[in-house]
Amino acid sequence: MADQIKPKEKSGKKKESMLRITLRRLLKNKLAAAGFLVFLLFVLMAVFAPLIAPYDYTEQNLYQTLAGPSAEHLCGTDEVGRDILSRLIYGGRYSLQIGVLSVVLAAGIGIPLGAIAGFYGKRMDDLLMRLMDVFQAIPNLMLAIALSATLGAGVGNCILALGITSMPAFARMTRASILNIRGMEYVEAAKSTNSNDFHTIVRHVLPNAMAPLLVQSTMNVATAILNAAALSFIGLGVQPPLPEWGAMLSIGRTYIRDHWHMCVFPGLTIFLNVMALNVFGDGLRDALDPRMKS
Amino acid sequence: MEETERMEPFLKVEDLTVQYTAGGEVIKAVNKVSFTLSKGETIGLVGETGAGKTTIVKSILRILPDPPAKIKSGTITFKGQELLSLSEHQMRKIRGSQISMIFQDPMTALNPVFTVGEQILEALRLHRKMSKKEAYTKVCEMLEMVGIPAERYGEYPHQFSGGMKQRVVIAMALSCNPALLLADEPTTALDVTIQAQVLHMMNRLKKELGTSVIMITHDLGIVAEVCDRVAVVYAGEIVEMGDKVHLFDHGLHPYTEGLFHSIPSLTGDETRLKPIKGLPPNPADLPKGCKFAPRCPYASEVCREAPVLLREAEPGHFVRCIKKLAADIKTDMTGKKDKGIDIAAAENRPQGSATDFIKRSRAAREVE
Amino acid sequence: MIRYILKRLFTMIFVLLGVTLLIFTIMWYCPGDPARSLLSDDATEEQIEELREEMGLNEPFFVQFFDYVVKAVVHHDLGESYQTKIDVSTEIIQRFPNTVKVATLAVFIAALFGIPLGVIAAVNQSTWKDNTAMAVSLVGVSMPGFWFGLMLSLLFALKLRWLPASGFAGPKYLILPCVAIGIGGVGMISRQMRSSMLEVIRQDYVVTARAKGQVEWKVIYVHAFRNSLIPVITQIGSMFGHQLGGAMVAETVFSIPGLGTYMVNAIKARDYPAVRGSVLYVALVFALVMLAVDLLYAFIDPRIKAQYSNKKKRGGKKIG
Numbered sequence: 005m006a007d008q009i010k011p012k013e014k015s016g017k018k019k020e021s022m023l024r025i026t027l028r029r030l031l032k033n034k035l036a037a038a039g040f041l042v043f044l045l046f047v048l049m050a051v052f053a054p055l056i057a058p059y060d061y062t063e064q065n066l067y068q069t070l071a072g073p074s075a076e077h078l079c080g081t082d083e084v085g086r087d088i089l090s091r092l093i094y095g096g097r098y099s100l101q102i103g104v105l106s107v108v109l110a111a112g113i114g115i116p117l118g119a120i121a122g123f124y125g126k127r128m129d130d131l132l133m134r135l136m137d138v139f140q141a142i143p144n145l146m147l148a149i150a151l152s153a154t155l156g157a158g159v160g161n162c163i164l165a166l167g168i169t170s171m172p173a174f175a176r177m178t179r180a181s182i183l184n185i186r187g188m189e190y191v192e193a194a195k196s197t198n199s200n201d202f203h204t205i206v207r208h209v210l211p212n213a214m215a216p217l218l219v220q221s222t223m224n225v226a227t228a229i230l231n232a233a234a235l236s237f238i239g240l241g242v243q244p245p246l247p248e249w250g251a252m253l254s255i256g257r258t259y260i261r262d263h264w265h266m267c268v269f270p271g272l273t274i275f276l277n278v279m280a281l282n283v284f285g286d287g288l289r290d291a292l293d294p295r296m297k298s
Numbered sequence: 299m300e301e302t303e304r305m306e307p308f309l310k311v312e313d314l315t316v317q318y319t320a321g322g323e324v325i326k327a328v329n330k331v332s333f334t335l336s337k338g339e340t341i342g343l344v345g346e347t348g349a350g351k352t353t354i355v356k357s358i359l360r361i362l363p364d365p366p367a368k369i370k371s372g373t374i375t376f377k378g379q380e381l382l383s384l385s386e387h388q389m390r391k392i393r394g395s396q397i398s399m400i401f402q403d404p405m406t407a408l409n410p411v412f413t414v415g416e417q418i419l420e421a422l423r424l425h426r427k428m429s430k431k432e433a434y435t436k437v438c439e440m441l442e443m444v445g446i447p448a449e450r451y452g453e454y455p456h457q458f459s460g461g462m463k464q465r466v467v468i469a470m471a472l473s474c475n476p477a478l479l480l481a482d483e484p485t486t487a488l489d490v491t492i493q494a495q496v497l498h499m500m501n502r503l504k505k506e507l508g509t510s511v512i513m514i515t516h517d518l519g520i521v522a523e524v525c526d527r528v529a530v531v532y533a534g535e536i537v538e539m540g541d542k543v544h545l546f547d548h549g550l551h552p553y554t555e556g557l558f559h560s561i562p563s564l565t566g567d568e569t570r571l572k573p574i575k576g577l578p579p580n581p582a583d584l585p586k587g588c589k590f591a592p593r594c595p596y597a598s599e600v601c602r603e604a605p606v607l608l609r610e611a612e613p614g615h616f617v618r619c620i621k622k623l624a625a626d627i628k629t630d631m632t633g634k635k636d637k638g639i640d641i642a643a644a645e646n647r648p649q650g651s652a653t654d655f656i657k658r659s660r661a662a663r664e665v666e
Numbered sequence: 667m668i669r670y671i672l673k674r675l676f677t678m679i680f681v682l683l684g685v686t687l688l689i690f691t692i693m694w695y696c697p698g699d700p701a702r703s704l705l706s707d708d709a710t711e712e713q714i715e716e717l718r719e720e721m722g723l724n725e726p727f728f729v730q731f732f733d734y735v736v737k738a739v740v741h742h743d744l745g746e747s748y749q750t751k752i753d754v755s756t757e758i759i760q761r762f763p764n765t766v767k768v769a770t771l772a773v774f775i776a777a778l779f780g781i782p783l784g785v786i787a788a789v790n791q792s793t794w795k796d797n798t799a800m801a802v803s804l805v806g807v808s809m810p811g812f813w814f815g816l817m818l819s820l821l822f823a824l825k826l827r828w829l830p831a832s833g834f835a836g837p838k839y840l841i842l843p844c845v846a847i848g849i850g851g852v853g854m855i856s857r858q859m860r861s862s863m864l865e866v867i868r869q870d871y872v873v874t875a876r877a878k879g880q881v882e883w884k885v886i887y888v889h890a891f892r893n894s895l896i897p898v899i900t901q902i903g904s905m906f907g908h909q910l911g912g913a914m915v916a917e918t919v920f921s922i923p924g925l926g927t928y929m930v931n932a933i934k935a936r937d938y939p940a941v942r943g944s945v946l947y948v949a950l951v952f953a954l955v956m957l958a959v960d961l962l963y964a965f966i967d968p969r970i971k972a973q974y975s976n977k978k979k980r981g982g983k984k985i986g
Contacts, residue, residue, distance in 0.1 A: 134680070134681075134684070135684075137681050137684070138681055138684030138685055138687075138688055139688070141681050141682070141684070141685050141949045141952060141953060142685060142688070142689070142911065142945055142948070142949050142952075143907055143908040143909075143910060143911020143912060143948060143952060144908060144911070144912070145908070145911055145912040145914070145915070146911030146912070146914070146929070146944075146945060146948060147911075147945075149914065149929070149930070149933060150689060150692050150693070150933070150941065150945060151692060153692075153696060153933040153941075154692050154693065154695050154696045154697070156697060226808070230810050233810055233812075233813075234810070234812060234912075234915045237812055237915060237918075238914060238915055238918050238930055239930075239934065240933070253812075253813060253816070257816060257919075260816060260819075260820055260824070261824050264820055267813070267816050267817070267820070268817070270813075271810060271813035271814075271816070271817065274810050274813065275808055275809060275810060275813070278807075278808040278809075278810070279804060279805070279808035282804060282807055282808050283804065286804075359877055361873055361876050361877050365792070386882075390879045390880075390881065391879065392879070393876070393877055393878065393879035394877060394878035394879035394880075395879060398877065398878070399874075399877045401870055401873070401874060401877075402870075403870060406869060406870040406871060407870045407871055407874050408871055408874070409871040409874070409875065409889050409893070410871070410893065410967065410968070410969055411892045411893055411966065411967055411968060412889075420875075420878060420880065421878040421879070424878060424879050424880060425879060454968040454969070454972075456968065456969045456972065457972075467874075470874075470878070
């Protein structure tokens with residue numbers, strides 16, 4: 005009994021201080037904090053879009069189509085006279101939702117699969133990893149395109165397509181971390197005290213594999229936003245008139261010669277979001293890296 | 299004899315201070331370390347991990363990573379040349395040719411993507427004007443010298459065992475006949491039997507080539523086997539330094555005492571080991587007074603208040619401790635109370651008993 | 667070594683079979699009826715049914731699947747495009763070189779700038795050089811490639827008229843798409859190079875080289891560089907593979923007649939054979955590229971070479 009309690013207490017204590025160390029390091033890293041704030045800002049804008057956006061995103065003004073940026077319309081208007089800034093603010097609801105939820109989905113399927121493969125090893129591992137091989141043999145975007153063609157357009161389907169595409173990366177990473185951790189003493193200890201497999205994985209193995217997964221998730225949200233935009237851009241994924249950023253770009257492209265603002269602003273928005281997430285992910289990785297002192 | 303006394307010592311390290319900066323903290327790794335080394339002599343730097351031994355030797359070669367490490371002050375005079383003021387270009391000519399280094403872990407000291415021959419050849423070709431063919435012959439000679447068949451020239455490090463790799467490292471370090479060899483725990487990573495072989499080989503080569511050696515180790519057995527003199531390093535300071543035999547028999551500093559008590563004795567006099575209590579101080583926050591005071595059984599208020607200087611307890615035997623100095627030798631050290639000792643001058647004094655000890659130990663070794 | 671290659675090729679067969687099954691399944695559930703969409707709107711149900719029968723669409727899943735695999739393996743026949751009635755493999759082979767050209771040049775640009783940028787950043791860690799290099803690469807990884815392509819064509823093709831905005835009629839047409847795709851690669855490679863180099867320059871053997879008296883640039887470019895290259899090469903390989911599949915977006919932007927545009931059109935037209943063929947073809951090339959990458963390791967790192975041939979030795983011992 006005593007043996008069972010001891011390692012748990014230890015890891016609990018360690019985890020808490022680990023979390024605090026990570027947070028302290030993260031706050032110290034001003035760039036990472038700024039990245040997080042920018043992303044948070046975009047999320048808040050999307051959530052409170054009706055309060056913030058100067059116009060409704062569907063509101064057309066046929067007297068003022070394709071107008072360049074002005075005091076009235078900071079980012080100009082589109083081909084049917086809708087305010088581009090408002091559409092960008094509302095658009096976060098789609099783009100960010102796709103980015104975050106597809107990663108949640110990917111992690112939700114990938115992590116358990118990887119954990120099972122890594123923990124049980126042998127045949128289970130072989131079977132699952134060969135399956136992942138098949139998924140990863142097709143370039144990401146190509147798989148996403150094929151999937152969204154089958155699933156059809158729409159936010160939900162886009163999430164599904166992107167989630168399935170990035171799932172193998174999570175499975176692989178979890179498996180690798182678990183293989184690293186599996187041989188360690190506290191897992192042996194947990195096993196020797198007859199705690200069941202599920203319990204061992206969830207309580208002892210997964211928390212210790214979390215750090216790289218967290219970083220991977222952050223970066224993956226950025227990639228998912230990029231891929232979602234790419235999908236919508238070529239006419240799959242979310243489709244106009246919904247104000248998804250990639251979809252807006254795909255329309256703007258038609259008018260690029262004379263109305264540059266239709267392309268520039270949606271692209272910049274995507275770029276800023278992705279950059280904020282990447283900066284934050286970098287900071288997170290540094291903060292979680294035990295080799296990095298200070 | 300008289301002439302050698304007046305001569306500038308072969309290597310003289312004075313007041314060497316090295317600091318690391320990490321995340322706003324200043325880590326005082328080496329604090330005012332001074333010692334000398336004469337030609338053909340071997341000095342052992344002994345102390346716990348993290349005491350600053352490796353930093354001292356790396357400063358001599360000027361291969362500390364900067365940043366974070368910075369040599370704050372001090373001079374290192376090697377054959378009359380002040381190393382710390384040389385240009386990087388001049389220093390490169392000394393590295394590997396005049397002074398070379400053997401690293402602690404042979405498993406990682408060799409580049410995995412080049413053959414061992416290529417790596418020795420590189421050192422040679424950098425410093426000796428030789429044709430490729432001559433250099434190749436020399437490399438083969440070096441390999442044979444350390445007991446590796448020359449046919450293994452074209453093999454990669456992963457094809458060698460740990461002991462063999464260390465031989466390669468030694469061959470590499472000795473390829474240009476350096477006058478000074480810095481050996482950083484050259485046998486720690488090796489099996490005990492291999493350790494003996496490597497040490498034996500080093501002893502032989504040292505004698506053949508007349509190389510001076512600074513040997514870092516925490517193994518007092520190795521000190522006994524290869525060193526002439528010993529410097530005990532604690533928290534970036536030399537706390538005691540003197541002739542090997544003398545120090546073994548009459549170690550003065552409580553830390554030295556502790557070191558000796560924490561190894562099991564073969565004669566079996568002691569039934570229990572006496573480990574040194576406590577941990578070395580945090581080098582970012584060193585005690586104000588004697589750095590060993592927090593762990594020292596003899597420490598008093600005086601020890602904790604002001605830094606203790608390194609003083610000569612007996613000719614050639616220096617110790618950094620007020621208590622022991624007062625207790626063991628009654629001789630008053632007035633006149634040298636307020637400043638450290640000019641070690642070079644003190645060491646060059648005719649050393650009666652110390653030289654006897656060296657002679658005795660050498661004789662003893664030869665008998666063995 | 668040869669044994670290792672054969673083993674890898676053997677597993678590759680199974681992976682590709684898996685890919686075929688996967689893409690077949692995905693396309694199976696694709697909504698819409700290709701027979702219906704091929705015929706004009708006033709076609710009768712009988713006509714549609716007749717066409718379905720003729721196209722083999724009424725066969726059960728596994729019959730269709732095996733039929734496809736057998737044809738592909740035995741006759742190198744990936745079927746006929748529903749739209750154009752042209753052999754899919756013929757069309758792929760016609761268009762694939764264009765995609766390869768773009769991908770190769772883009773990856774080349776990425777490596778050409780990314781590798782030195784990463785090395786400079788690592789060697790000058792935490793200085794302004796490092797910060798600048800990392801800022802550049804951060805912009806690179808965060809840039810939506812197709813948007814950057816649009817912006818480039820807006821500036822250099824539409825406004826300045828220096829370069830063509832679309833089409834594929836010579837080297838000039840390659841510049842903008844390759845730069846647009848390459849910038850992301852510059853970011854990714856330089857980041858990977860930096861972290862890998864940082865890892866390596868802390869190694870003892872780098873200090874050994876310095877202690878020998880070797881000049882600093884040789885310490886970095888001879889001793890450290892080769893050791894830090896493996897993760898970077900992996901990345902370059904997988905980037906090339908992903909570029910083959912991801913090219914469709916850039917190809918759309920610049921109207922390049924490559925595999926990407928072919929597949930996008932095929933997907934929109936529910937042209938299953940064309941989609942399957944493209945995916946399968948890209949997966950095959952991707953797998954071969956990654957095999958080449960793994961073999962390249964052996965030339966960089968003798969330890970990996972030993973690993974590859976060890977298996978052979980062990981096998982040999984058993985026989986002997």
